[in-house]
Amino acid sequence: MLERILVNGLVTSGTYAVLAVGFSLIFGVAKIFNMAHTALYMITAFLIFVGTNQLGFPYALSAVVSVGATIGFGLICYALLFDRVKVHQTAVMIISLAVAMLGQEILLLTLSGHYRGIAPFVTGSIDILGVAVLYQHLFTVLGCLATLFGLWALLTKTNLGKAIRAVAQDSETANLMGINVSRVCLITMGISAGLAAVAAVVAAPLEPLHPGMWMLPLTMILAAVVLGGLGSIKGSVFGAIILGFAETIVVTAVPGGSFLRGAVSLAAMVLVLIARPEGLFGVVFEEERL
Template identity: 30%
Template sequence: MATIEAGRERFRAALRDYQRAAGGFLTGAGLWLLIGLFFVWAFFQHRDALVTGLVTGSVFALGAIGITLIYGILKFGHFAHGDSMMLSAYLAFFLVSGVIVGERQDTQALPVNLGDLPGAGERIWEFSFGYGLLLAMAAAAVIMAGVFIALDRAVYRPLRRRRSGIVIFSIASLGLALVIRSLMLIFWGADPRSYTRGFRSSFDLLGTRVLYDQLFIFCMAMLLMAAVYLLLYRTKLGKAMRAMADNPDLARISGINTEQIVLWTWGVAGALVAVAGVMLALQAQLKPEIGFIVLLPLFAAAIVGGIGSPHGALLGGLIVGAVQEVAVSTDFPLLGEVSPGYKFSIAFIVLIVILLVRPRGLFGAKQ
């Protein structure tokens, strides 16, 4: 009996070693190689889709960085993130146009709105919007930061005081997601809307047509990512945030006011969510249903990059966005063309693959 047991044990150990060696390549250098190859291949084969994907991906990255911040510091998956993005897009829309649905679901515009400021609707450079939208976006960022802080006070802090499990926080955020979604439907109806109408000018980049709006979205996202990076790695607040992400108890006993850090985190996440939401609506449209389902690429981006890592969220977002767009424009050998309806499901497949080969993500800390 003993020899059989020992033989079995030896076999298991051999199998484990083999798995470790094979998996080591796929999870380490091999994965990076695969990602690199994908981008090179997409650049030559599907340049249009790649450009669109990178723009979409930069929006995902903006959203994912909020998720990764909340994950890192508060330790829970914030399932209201996508709906908050949509809500802030609607807030900006409301501020710039004053539109709200009337008593009978008809569109009504308030007489006073930011779009009425002199020249607010005039197009800046080659973009499709004027400074009114930018003002509205800034206002929405302030409002959302306030909303997030208020929600923390009202909902998450009592749960924190009670030392609830992280899953309870996630369920609460899901409840809030429902509330936010219904509020959007109540005030703005289910019909899709968009910020601007009419022609959007474009320019030529390496043989593909790129909208100036897309350029704006991409640059805006990169700018904000850089700002977040500076905040986290060059300021005292950022240092405290990282300390708290590392070990909340240790942070507290070394004199960091953790409750205040939590409020700052919500504030930063709220402002980011607002900009991400406006960008999302600018590159597609405003639609309440998108809010929930956009969670898939957001979480996929955060997990691909590694929870708690801002540059991971950036890369994860770009990867998820690019894979999504390229996949729906590729003719696969067995499946044939993938319908664009599957777009968000592709983010999920990316997520499953990364969970299988490297659950901690590209830049995640070793567990």
């Protein structure tokens, strides 16, 4: 049983982590509470579907084009909508929610509400520690780990990363130091949208595609982000791991109650927040951010 929890827990946590990190990043830098984050995930998934199933492109090409298109869409949303109202966080939340719902309705109108699927990048399964693991799941875990590592390298080893962290810590001082804050925020939005798109590339083949598919992961990543501490990337990863494993433990240990997986992991979040209201890695001082 432990082996199964370990393997399946990693898969669930990995996807949540990539999504949560993207959400946390743009919040940490530009204070944008982007409720359309998982809608970007959904848009990428549908673009890949159109590319592979309707236009007949190979998966890799469809994935690259879809990620590019999603980043472009994210940047347009930022420039035309979020940037103009970003000082009013509630307005940003509502506008981003409207963007997500608009995306859902457009998909319903153009592609209808049929359930669809993307063929897995790799098919078949392998036995690890006596547990049958899909190759696609392995691909998802490795893809998520590579993405998180890439993001860490970007934030810690490059000038752009330093600029992003500087803006996240104190945007006014960063501005005085000659950093173009608006540009950094725009780039961060692009990275955040890219992370949602990459999550779709590695994880969307695992689930049915439908225009409402953005809602459930949104709840889970919000929980992961709040659990880890708003704006903390490290916290988001840990939040995602805790929620992913809590879900898997419920499914494996209580098969008759596996529908409670979401509720139990959210209850775990509540318990942590009671003990530590700012979240596991919550930002008490601004310089701790990121």
